[in-house]
Amino acid sequence: MIDLVIDQRRKDLGGFEVGRVLPYAKRRMIGPFIFFDRMGPADFQAGFGKEVDVRPHPHIGLSTLSYLFDGAMTHRDSVGVTQPILPGEVNWMTAGRGITHSERFETLREHGGRMDGIQTWIALPVEDEEIAPSFNHYAPDVLPTYEEGGLWARLIAGEAFGAKSPVKTHSPMFYVHWHLNAGAQADLPAEYPERAAYVAKGVVEVDGHQYHEGQMMVFLPGQAVLFTAITDAVVMLLGGEPIGPRLIDWNFVASTKERLEQAKADWRAGRMKLPDADDQEFIPLPEPSPPANPMS
Template identity: 60%
Template sequence: MDATLLIDRRTHDLGGGFIVGRVLPFRKRRMVGPFIFFDHMGPLELAAGAPRELDVRPHPHIGLSTVTYLYSGAITHRDSLGSLQEIRPGAVNWMTAGSGITHSERLEYARAHGATMHGIQSWVALPREAEETAPSFHHYAGADQLPEFTEDGVHSRLIAGAIDGQTAQVQTHSPLFYLHWRMAAGARRSLNTQYAERAVYVAQGSIEVGHHPLAEGQMLILPAGQPAQITALQPATVMLLGGEPIGERFIYWNFVSSSKDRLEQAKEDWQQQRMKLPVGDDQEFIALP
């Protein structure tokens, strides 16, 4: 199997010293299906009393859905709709910005108890007809909502979308799939060709895709139309994602849109403080860069 592209995560500071590994967007590959942003958070050991500077203060989004998925630790989410949710490992937290939303992500649990923060945050760009949809936030935690199975050394959880005859209950706006695999050393499983664009990312451990070794922090963009045989060279945490392409998107900071004019409007709205801040967290915000 010939890989179209191998992407290494790049170090990025979210502010206050919270370092993440940014994978998407990449200069040679901005999107995989509708996935337009992919950050690997941690693992970061935080002792009780961790500084507030590590928090992600209130900030805005348009034109996308954010997906926060943790392996360990906890994040307190607040948004301008009034949502208050402690995000825990294995749950799916799907926030659709649509026409506009603001939110904050605080490390309140780690400050109180200490924690190892480790997870993935991704953005899913909305199709044109849904870019201005009403904002919403949904929390999914049950196994009945997120199909799981364990077979031949692979534990799989479907985070969103549909694949292999299974469908997650997470509300999405375009055809996609997003999977979390925990693989024992030597375990092997195939990813089918259901979607036009697919990628594999190693969050921990190492795998082989065909004859291509893949280490922690690397994403492999898979060629269309070819099944991918994935083998764990050691115990591994693997994320698989993709879907159908939705067309070109422009990004400025936390804004995503098919229209550059819409990005300019969002920038002005934030600068002029026209966007409501999160309920219960409206005393500070991140300024437009």
């Protein structure tokens, strides 16, 4: 039933820790999901430094999906959008042939509080890799929800459990937020060939084994999966149809190395427009580390 268990790797991004799950050496993608980062959880005092902000940076060949449990941040991008995001809302940005954006924490900086959420990258199908960049924001009340027997569920994106999210996607996929009360049970059906579940809070039991916060279970195809909550738990379900292998270089995703190299050259040369509301700084392209001196 379970093919692989991935433990998140904690990584400091300059004053703010994330738990990186995907990509992973033994499993690069789950359906179209090619990147999965847990942002926090972290508690901030009012007045923290701006080094926590994510300065303008570029993307190609993917959509980003930001979803918060706690806190707030503000998205600014090169198609002219400035959009705060609050818990339960969905920020869906499609990079296509190229977009730049930043993520700022002005509200949190002013008031302090907890920051906790997940950002995923969803790779675009080959035929959509060069579409025009765009951005869409969705309020929680437009997303399908379900509640019964100690389970509360929200369908964030895609189609699952007989429901369809209004979030515009580009390939068959699903992304679901579950909250399970201790003792509750719920099934993940076998309708997609690639499926996984990330435990965001608490402890759940699957196939006689317990899994805790920060772990992702990757499931074999063809069987429904029964979850039992050992404690109150939050679980994120994700997956879909595979779209073929993808390459990642820094913030770029593409189906060919040549396209990655072009994107890097464009960013290095300043050919990618910065966000209208946030064009005073940017993250430079990381340069390869020089080879080690064998005599040192």
